[in-house]
Amino acid sequence: MELFGIPLQALLSQLLLGLVNGSFYAMLSLGLAVIFGLLNVINFAHGTLYMLGAFTAWIGLSYFGINYWFMLILAPLIVGLFGILIEKTMLRWLYKLDHVYGLLLTFGITLMVEGIFRSIYGVSGQPYSVPDALQGATNLGFMVLPNYRAWVVLASLTVCFSTWFVIEKTRLGAYLRAGTENPKLVEAFGINVPLMVTLTYGFGVALAAFAGVLAAPVIQVSPLMGSNLIIVVFAVVVIGGMGSILGSILTGLGLGVVEGLTRVFYPELSATVVFIIMAIVLMIRPAGLFGKEK
Amino acid sequence: MNNSTNKKIAYGVLLILALAAPFGLYPVFLMKMLCFALFACAFNLLIGYTGLLSFGHAAFFGGAGYVAGQALQAWGLPTEVGLLLGTAAGALIGLVMGLLAIRRQGIYFTMITLALAQMLYFVALQAPFTGGEDGLQGIPRGHLLGFIDLSNDLTMYYVVLAIVIAAFALIVRIIHSPFGQVLKAIKENEPRAISLGYDIDRYKLLAFVLSAALTGLAGSTKALVLGFETLTDVHWTMSGLVVLMTLVGGLGTTVGPIVGAVIIVMLENKLGDIGNWLASVTHIDWFSTLGDSVTIVTGFIFIVCVLSFRRGIVGEILHLFKRSSTAAH
Numbered sequence: 149m150e151l152f153g154i155p156l157q158a159l160l161s162q163l164l165l166g167l168v169n170g171s172f173y174a175m176l177s178l179g180l181a182v183i184f185g186l187l188n189v190i191n192f193a194h195g196t197l198y199m200l201g202a203f204t205a206w207i208g209l210s211y212f213g214i215n216y217w218f219m220l221i222l223a224p225l226i227v228g229l230f231g232i233l234i235e236k237t238m239l240r241w242l243y244k245l246d247h248v249y250g251l252l253l254t255f256g257i258t259l260m261v262e263g264i265f266r267s268i269y270g271v272s273g274q275p276y277s278v279p280d281a282l283q284g285a286t287n288l289g290f291m292v293l294p295n296y297r298a299w300v301v302l303a304s305l306t307v308c309f310s311t312w313f314v315i316e317k318t319r320l321g322a323y324l325r326a327g328t329e330n331p332k333l334v335e336a337f338g339i340n341v342p343l344m345v346t347l348t349y350g351f352g353v354a355l356a357a358f359a360g361v362l363a364a365p366v367i368q369v370s371p372l373m374g375s376n377l378i379i380v381v382f383a384v385v386v387i388g389g390m391g392s393i394l395g396s397i398l399t400g401l402g403l404g405v406v407e408g409l410t411r412v413f414y415p416e417l418s419a420t421v422v423f424i425i426m427a428i429v430l431m432i433r434p435a436g437l438f439g440k441e442k
Numbered sequence: 443m444n445n446s447t448n449k450k451i452a453y454g455v456l457l458i459l460a461l462a463a464p465f466g467l468y469p470v471f472l473m474k475m476l477c478f479a480l481f482a483c484a485f486n487l488l489i490g491y492t493g494l495l496s497f498g499h500a501a502f503f504g505g506a507g508y509v510a511g512q513a514l515q516a517w518g519l520p521t522e523v524g525l526l527l528g529t530a531a532g533a534l535i536g537l538v539m540g541l542l543a544i545r546r547q548g549i550y551f552t553m554i555t556l557a558l559a560q561m562l563y564f565v566a567l568q569a570p571f572t573g574g575e576d577g578l579q580g581i582p583r584g585h586l587l588g589f590i591d592l593s594n595d596l597t598m599y600y601v602v603l604a605i606v607i608a609a610f611a612l613i614v615r616i617i618h619s620p621f622g623q624v625l626k627a628i629k630e631n632e633p634r635a636i637s638l639g640y641d642i643d644r645y646k647l648l649a650f651v652l653s654a655a656l657t658g659l660a661g662s663t664k665a666l667v668l669g670f671e672t673l674t675d676v677h678w679t680m681s682g683l684v685v686l687m688t689l690v691g692g693l694g695t696t697v698g699p700i701v702g703a704v705i706i707v708m709l710e711n712k713l714g715d716i717g718n719w720l721a722s723v724t725h726i727d728w729f730s731t732l733g734d735s736v737t738i739v740t741g742f743i744f745i746v747c748v749l750s751f752r753r754g755i756v757g758e759i760l761h762l763f764k765r766s767s768t769a770a771h
Contacts, residue, residue: 190549238749247549248495249748252689255682256744263737379678383557386550416568423561427542430554434545 154412160291162408168297168366170404171304172198174397175359176381178308179352181390182315185328186348189239189250193257195378197353199371200227201360203265206276206369216279216361223361224354231353235346258375265371273368300362307358308397315393324348383426389439399437452697460603469595470667475707476606477664482687482699483613484656489685490694491617492649493629497681498539498555501562502654503661504676506532510662511578511671512571521584521592525605525662532658533651535562540650544643556678563676577672581665598667605663609656614696616652625649679737686740689747692754701755710736 176194183191191197204223208214214222234257242249282296315321326334327344335341360374367373381400388399403422411418429437463472481503488494510528513519519527543554566572573579583592592598616622627635628642635642665671674680683706691702709716717732732739747754753761 184549190553238745241749245752248552249752251495251549251552252685253745253748255685256741256748259679259682259737259741259744261741263735263739263741267731267735267738375678379556379560382553383560386546386553386557419564419568420561423557426554426557430542430545 157291159409159412161294162412163405164293164297164301164408166405166408166411167301167401168404169407170401171301171308172359172363172377172400173381173384173404174308174400175304175355176377177384177388177396177400178311178393179355180381180385181393181396182311182324182355183349183352184390186324186331186345187235187239187250188243188247189254190247190382191349191352192251192254192378193234193261194254194352194356194381195374195376196258196261197227197231197374198356198360198363198377199265199369199374200230200261201357202276202364202369202373203269203360203371204357205361205364206274209276210274216365220358220361224357227357227360228350228354232346232350234353235349239349258378262371262375269371271370271372273370273373276364276369278365296365300366303362304359307355311355312393312397380422383422387422387426387429387436389436391436392438395436395438456697456700457607460607464596464599469599471711473599473602473667474664475704476602477660477667478684478687478707479700479703480606480609480660480663481657481684482691482703483610484653484660485684486688486693486695486699487613487616487656488649488653489688490698491622491629492625492646494646494650495552495685496543496555496650496653497552497678497685498543498557498559499654499657499684500676500678500680501535501539501559502532502657503664503680503684504566504671504673505535505562506658506661507665507671507675508566508572508578511581511665514584514666515578515581516571520588521586521666524584525659525666528662528665529655529659532661533655536651536654536658537647540647540654544646544650556681559676559681560678563673563678566673566676572671572673575673577670578665579670581669581671583666583669592666602663602667605659609659610700613656617696621645621648682744683740686744686747688754689752690743690754692757692760693752695754695756695760698754698756705755706740709739713739 176198180191180194183189183194201223204226205216205219208219208222209216238253238257239250242253278296282299285292285294286298287293315324323334323339323344327339327341331341363373384400384403385396387403388395390396403425406425407418407421410421417424460476481499485496485499488496506528509531510524513527514521514524539555539558542558543551546554567574571578583598585591586601590597590601592601624635624640624645627638627640628645632642661675664675687702687706688699689702690705691700692698713732713736714734717729720732721727721729751758
């Protein structure tokens, strides 16, 4: 079967790969948006923390023999604690300053952590095999679906929409949204805002680490995997606008799919297509697709 | 002694140091330092005087280097035309990037410049004339104005010095012009500047293009000096490096970026030696590998500067002077 002169199987598998990448974009931009909302910090280190998640999983398996499923829980916890440490010891002192200092600090953290991992593991990737339960593929009749990729999309969608549900529909989420609007007033109502800020950063970071563990079997675990991704995620955030949780998720997934399709129809453009879309969106709707005009 | 004589003495000392330097130090290393000093000064024009943080300056620096290299090597154009074309390329990329980026404020501005610069990186990686991973090799220095032979390192050094001083004088002139005052007003209080009737987007764009053009001049001069141009110059780490230089020297001070550039370039070159020395003093072997891990050290300096040293070296000195002079009154 063919569609637009491309075999349907190739088209669908690129589409799925696009969805996989899109889920990573969605999870990372969601974390960036949640952190920016409450802390007013653009977390440049987000890509590095995603890399740390993948590396923690890899280290867990190859040094301690801890399997994928445990690491899927453990790695976000460990990296999330590391994030809390960053927030408590460094980021905390910058809230009263211009937003750029938060970006510069997390940029410095990125360079340092990436440099340390590069000096230990080099730039080449470490292979991480797909867990036994998800090996192989399912034949759906019209396409062969690799089980692991389907799992990645499913797991990240579940996590993304649970996050959306918690923030938009629960009491805890209401505190969070109120804190984003007016932290002083929320504090006056007796809510521990500094604790909320710390935990929010920890959660955003854990989300990035979770994405990292999911990514480990799909791409090779390498110290550079994060910084290459984070710049694309920045473009995703500019396109979607950081105002809306659902917007971040949809933009991330959508751009992943567009990128996947570009790889089929015009591969030369696949590395730059997200940036081109960003330029077009800036020309037509500067506030971003889901952003509010100020 | 008043402020302006102080300044004149400082500039005089800097000039004498710059003129005498090639007799004590390797000229190519010094020229590289000068190019980065100009790069940092051009960057400072934007962050220090307009308050816009660009994370995309590598695009102008490397992009201009590629254009100048292509003009000199493949088209065989005269040296001065190559430099001018490189500068124009920087300005043009700056115009396009600026038009898009000033549509958003604050942190979004920074993210947009970073993303667009990354796009240019991928273009440089794939385009046929940049040489991809290998880069552009064997860029000829040629003769300046047809009769000054630049293959001699010492001659080349004084030409580069003249270019950098001229560009620096231009930057100082821009800062102190009425235009520069409006930029400062935008940095201090944007809504106020708007209410005074200034079309701030036009001012921002012009500042962005000027900064990009001067960065282009620095990039093409560097390509001419070293004779090659590689992907390193268009990579985002280069954008980060120039931020660091300016931050270490002092944001919004005239000579700060020069000091910062000298320190960071020196550090990058001498880190191996420093590491070996530390290893021999402390007997911790790990230090001897420091030369291979420049990013760890630059990252560390970034963190220290942002947390506790935001005025930078020159900014801190000026602050001390100001405090002692107010105490004397």
